[in-house]
Amino acid sequence: MVNIPHPRVAFGDLPDQFKTDADEVKLPRKILARLLDLYISSWDFDEDWYLTTYPDIAAAVSSNGFPSGWAHFRAVGYLEGRLGSRPIVDSEWYIETYPDVAEAMLDGKVASAAEHFENFGYAEGRLPSKPGVDAQWYARRYMRARQSVEEKQAHDDFVRRGYRELALPAPPR
Incomplete structure (x- = not known):
């Protein structure tokens, strides 16, 4: 079991604020x-x-503005919309899921699905590859489903809504 600190230890009076309807x-x-x-x-x-x-971050690290790229990413890089590693983009899935990207590629506006994701898709809340949704677990937890849900239904819900709301596609390991 992972040791998780008591909410008051980690967050002070924040848990009390959640007891209201504010x-x-x-x-x-x-x-x-x-x-x-x-x-x-x-x-x-x-x-x-x-x-x-x-x-620019390499320069900041070199001049001791940050001890590392990781420190920068954790402190402000994520909030600036930077990626922490090269995303693995499943081109076939990406253009099938986002047909406007296929159209942009045909029109010569972007060269690839990966280029689109890195330059636009990430900021737009798109996923780079199929998320691997555990349909029944996801549906019970986030869709409030009382009966079986088709895999496509759960997948589409996660891609459309769940991902943006920080839902998990499957139980954590």
């Missing part, structure tokens, strides 16, 4: 930073790719 809670920057760090820390990160892709 639409907003006051979240100190320090706690938001911890939550984002926890979220970001489980992602793939490639230091060499990051520094090569973002020469």
Whole structure:
């Protein structure tokens, strides 16, 4: 079992704020930073790719503005919309799922699905490849389904809505 600190230890009085019906809670920057760090820390990160892709960050690291690309990504890079590693784009799935990208490729606006994802798709909330949705688990958890759901239904819901709402496509390992 993973040791998870008590909510009051990690977040102070934040849990009490969730006991109300208020639409907003006051979240100190320090706690938001911890939550984002926890979220970001489980992602793939490639230091060499990051520094090569973002020469301004390589310069900041060289001049001791940040101890590493990873430190930059965790502190501000993600919030700036930067990628932590080269995405693996399944071109066939991507253009089938997003037909407008196929059209843009035919019109010569982008050269490939990978180029589209890196330059536009990531910021637009698109996925680079099929997410591997566990249909029954996902449907029970996020679609409030009481009966069996077709794999395509759960997949489409995740691609359209769930991903943007930080839903998990399948149970964590």
